[in-house]
Amino acid sequence: MKDFLETLGIRAENAGTSTGQAFLKDDSAESIISYSPADGTEIASVYSTTREEYDFVVDKSVEAFEEWRMMPAPKRGEIVRQIGLALRKYKEPLGKLVSYEMGKIYQEGLGEVHEMIDICDFAVGLSRQLYGLTMHSERPQHRMYEQWHPMGPVGVISAFNFPVAVYSWNAMIAAVCGDTVIWKGSEKTPLCGIAVQHIVAEVLKENDLPEGIFGLITGGREAGEWLTSDERIPLISATGSIRMGKEVAKTVGGRLGKTILELGGNNAIIITKEADLEMTLRAVVFGAVGTAGQRCTSTRRLIIHESVYNEVKERLKSIYQNIEVGNPLDEGTLVGPLIDQEAISMMQSALKKVAEEGGRVVCGGEPVEGLEGNYVNPALCEVENHFEIVQEETFAPILYLIKYKTLEEAIEIHNGVKQGLSSSIFTLNMREAETFLSHRGSDCGIANVNIGTSGAEIGGAFGGEKETGGGRESGSDAWKAYMRRQTNTINWGDELPLAQGITFDV
Numbered sequence: 001m002k003d004f005l006e007t008l009g010i011r012a013e014n015a016g017t018s019t020g021q022a023f024l025k026d027d028s029a030e031s032i033i034s035y036s037p038a039d040g041t042e043i044a045s046v047y048s049t050t051r052e053e054y055d056f057v058v059d060k061s062v063e064a065f066e067e068w069r070m071m072p073a074p075k076r077g078e079i080v081r082q083i084g085l086a087l088r089k090y091k092e093p094l095g096k097l098v099s100y101e102m103g104k105i106y107q108e109g110l111g112e113v114h115e116m117i118d119i120c121d122f123a124v125g126l127s128r129q130l131y132g133l134t135m136h137s138e139r140p141q142h143r144m145y146e147q148w149h150p151m152g153p154v155g156v157i158s159a160f161n162f163p164v165a166v167y168s169w170n171a172m173i174a175a176v177c178g179d180t181v182i183w184k185g186s187e188k189t190p191l192c193g194i195a196v197q198h199i200v201a202e203v204l205k206e207n208d209l210p211e212g213i214f215g216l217i218t219g220g221r222e223a224g225e226w227l228t229s230d231e232r233i234p235l236i237s238a239t240g241s242i243r244m245g246k247e248v249a250k251t252v253g254g255r256l257g258k259t260i261l262e263l264g265g266n267n268a269i270i271i272t273k274e275a276d277l278e279m280t281l282r283a284v285v286f287g288a289v290g291t292a293g294q295r296c297t298s299t300r301r302l303i304i305h306e307s308v309y310n311e312v313k314e315r316l317k318s319i320y321q322n323i324e325v326g327n328p329l330d331e332g333t334l335v336g337p338l339i340d341q342e343a344i345s346m347m348q349s350a351l352k353k354v355a356e357e358g359g360r361v362v363c364g365g366e367p368v369e370g371l372e373g374n375y376v377n378p379a380l381c382e383v384e385n386h387f388e389i390v391q392e393e394t395f396a397p398i399l400y401l402i403k404y405k406t407l408e409e410a411i412e413i414h415n416g417v418k419q420g421l422s423s424s425i426f427t428l429n430m431r432e433a434e435t436f437l438s439h440r441g442s443d444c445g446i447a448n449v450n451i452g453t454s455g456a457e458i459g460g461a462f463g464g465e466k467e468t469g470g471g472r473e474s475g476s477d478a479w480k481a482y483m484r485r486q487t488n489t490i491n492w493g494d495e496l497p498l499a500q501g502i503t504f505d506v
Contacts, residue, residue, distance in 0.1 A: 004093035009198035010044065010191055032218060034191050037103035037337040037374045038327050046190040049217040054226050060212030061153040061180040062232055068213050069150040069178040076176050077127025082203045083172070084120030087113060090199055094164065094192075096329065101189050102163050103337040103374070104291045105328045116168040116196075118458040119474060126479055127176040141493025148483040150178025151258075155227040157184050157238040157248070160339055161294045161395075163192035166262070169462070169474045170237045171214060174482040179235075182215040184227055188339055190218050228252050235260070235482065239296070242393075242419070242467045249469075260481050261469025262462070264393040265421035267444075267453040268301035270410045270436065273308055275426035276450070281312070283426070283452035284399070285319055289335050289378045290454055293397030294343075297422040297446070297454040300393065301385070301400045303410050309403045316380055316399075317363050325368050325375055337374040338396060344374055347396035350389050351379060359383040362401070385413045393419060407432055415443045421464030422446040422453040445472070 031045040049057070068076070087094070091113045099109035132147040156170045163185060171181045185193035197216045204213060217223050228236055228251040237260035238248045245263040252259050269287065271280055287299030304312050328336030338344055344367060351365045365379035378397035383390050390400050404410040414423060423444040425436040433449045435441050445464035446456065456462045461476035463469070472478040498504060 004096050005044070005191070007093040008090060008097060008195040010195055032187050032190050032220075034101055034189070035340075036100050037339050038100055038329065039372045040374075043101060044191055046194065046218055048187075048219040049223055051226070054217055054223065057182060057212070057215045057217055058153065058230060058232055060210070061182050061215050062212075064210035064212030065150070065152055065178075065180045067210055068175075068180055071178075073127045073130055073176055073178065076178065077124045079203065079207060079209065080120050080127070080172050080175055081124045082207070083200055084117050084124070086199050086203050087117050087120065090195075091117070094195055094199070097195055098163055098189075098192055099328045099336070101191050102160060103328055103339055104161075104294075105333050105336050106331075108291060109328070112162060112165045115165040115458065116172075119165075119168050119172050122458050122475065123172040123176045126173065130177065130479065130483070137489065138499060139491075139497045141491065141495070142497075143490045143492065144488070146485055146487045148177075148480065149486055151482060151484050152179060152234045153182055153232060154179045154482060155182050155184070155230070155233045155236040157224050157227065157236065157240065158186065159239045159296075160186035160188040161291060161296070162239075163189035164196050166239050166473075167193075167196065170260070170482075173474070173479050175213070177479055177482045179482055180213050180215070182217065182227065182233065184217050184219065184223050187218070187220045193218065224248075225251070229255070231255055231257070234258060237471070237473070237481075238262070242469075245467075245469050258481070259469075260463075260471035260473060262296065262464070262471050262473060263467060263469040264419045265296045265298070265453075265464065265468060266300050266391070266393050266417040266419040267297055267422040268303055268414045268417075268424075269299055269453060270303045270404075270407075270414060270425040270427075271305060271308065271312060272407065272410075272425065272427040272429065272432050273305040274429045274432065275308070276428060277308065277312065277315070279450065280426040281315055281319065283424070283450075284316065285323075287424075287452040287454040288399040289320075289323060289397045292335055292338050292376075293378065294339065294395050295454050297456060298397075299399060299424075299453045301390065301402060301414075301417075303385075303402050303404055303413050305410070306403050306405055309401075313362065313380070313382075313401055316401075320364050320378055320380055323378060325377060326371065327373070335378060335397065338376060340374055343396060344376055346394060347376060347379075347398065350392075350394040350396065350398060351381070353389040354381050354383060354387070357383075357387040357389060359387060359400075365398070385416055391417055407435060411436065411441055418467040419464065420444045420466035421468045422448070422456075424448040424451060424453050426450055444468075445470075 095110035
C-alpha cells in the first residue's frame with residue numbers, strides 16, 4: 001500500500017486542504033480517518049478543512065479566476081490536455097487507490113481513471129467549440145448574436161462511489177469554459193481527492209499558473225454547507241442522495257445561484273419475450289452487482305415478460321450463487337465490498353422490508369463469512385413495483401424481479417418510481433425498441449436499447465429527470481451550464497430604429 005500512496009504524493013499521515021500547489025495545515029483541525037472497506041484497516045488520516053482555510057481556498061479561487069478567464073479557451077484546453085497526460089502517467093496507482101479506498105474492483109478503478117482521461121480529451125476539443133448563435137435582426141444594419149462567458153468559481157460536491165471521475169466531469173469542462181473549481185469530495189474517500197489534487201497541482205506548477213484554479217476542501221456536511229451558501233460561488237454541482245440534493249437546491253436557490261444536481265437512481269431493465277437472453281443476462285449482472293450495486297446507474301429493477309420470467313430468474317439465481325465476492329485488488333474478484341458497515345445494515349433492513357411487504361428473497365443478501373471487510377452476497381428478490389422499499393433506492397447489490405404481461409404495462413411499471421436516471425430495454429423487436437425510446441416510453445434522462453443501465457459513455461450528456469435532479473454533465477452541450485449566456489446587438493448603421501416598429505421621437 002505505502003508504495004502506490006507515495007507515488008501519488010500521499011504519506012500515511014495528516015494532510016491538509018489544498019488550493020492547488022500548497023497544502024495548508026491547521027493543527028486545531030479535526031481529522032478524517034480513511035478506512036479501506038476491503039479489509040477494514042486504517043489507510044491514513046486527513047485534516048478537515050477549517051472555516052479559515054475554506055475562506056483562503058475560495059479567495060484564491062476568486063483571485064485565480066481573474067487571470068484564468070482571460071486566457072484563450074484553446075490555451076486553457078492545453079492545460080487540460082497536460083492534466084490528461086499526467087493522469088495517464090498515474091493511472092495504475094490512482095486506479096489502485098480508488099479500488100482500495102472505495103472498494104470497487106481494480107478493473108473498475110482503472111476504468112474510473114480512464115474516464116477522467118477521456119473527459120480531458122473531450123474537454124480539449126471542446127475548448128475550440130464554445131460556440132454562440134448569430135441571429136437575424138429585424139432592424140436594418142444591425143447584427144445580433146449570443147456568446148458565452150466564464151461564470152466564476154464553481155463548487156463541485158461529489159460522492160464516494162465515483163471518488164475521482166465525477167469530479168473530472170465537472171472540473172475539466174468548467175476549466176476550459178474559464179471557470180475555477182473548488183472540490184469537496186466525500187469524507188469516505190478523502191485520499192482519492194488529495195491524490196488527484198497532487199496530480200493537477202503538478203501541472204499548474206509546471207505552467208506557472210495560479211494555484212487557485214483547482215482547489216480542494218475536505219470534510220463532511222458542514223464543509224458542503226459552506227460551499228452551497230457562499231455567494232461568491234455562482235454554481236454548485238452536487239452528486240448524492242435525493243435528500244441531500246433537495247437541501248442543496250433550497251440553499252443555492254435561496255441566494256439565486258445555479259445548480260447541477262445528479263441525485264438518486266432506481267434504474268430498470270425491461271426484458272421482452274424477444275430479447276437475446278445471453279446478451280441480456282451479461283448486462284443485467286454487470287449493472288446489478290458492478291461496484292457492489294453502489295452506482296447511481298446500478299440496475300435495481302428487472303421487469304421481465306411472463307413468458308421468460310422463470311427462465312431468467314433461474315439463470316440469474318445460478319449466476320448469483322457462483323459470483324466471486326472478495327478483495328477488490330484480487331484478480332478474479334467480480335464484487336468488492338460495500339463502503340462501510342452502515343451500508344450493510346441498510347441492505348439487511350431493505351431485505352427485511354421485502355419480506356414484510358410480501359416479497360421473497362430468492363437468493364443472497366447475507367454478509368460473507370470469513371472475510372475482513374464489508375462484504376455481502378448480491379441478492380435477488382421477487383417483488384411488486386408498488387412496494388415501499390422498491391420505490392426507494394438502496395445503495396447495495398439488490399436486484400428486484402418484477403413480472404409483466406404487455407409492453408404498456410412494463411413501461412408503466414418502469415416509469416412508476418420517483419427517480420428518472422437510467423433505463424434500458426432488451427428486445428430484438430424494432431417496434432418495442434422505438435416505443436421505449438418514444439415520448440410515451442422511458443421517462444429517464446438515459447434510455448438504452450440492448451445495453452444495460454450502467455456504464456455511461458463520455459460524449460453524451462449524463463443526468464436524469466424527476467427526483468434525479470435534472471442536471472446534465474460530461475458530454476453534448478452540458479458545457480453551457482458552466483457559463484453565462486449573453487445576447488449582443490450591434491448597430492453598425494447611422495440610424496436608431498427601435499424593435500417592434502416603435503417610434504420614439506425626442
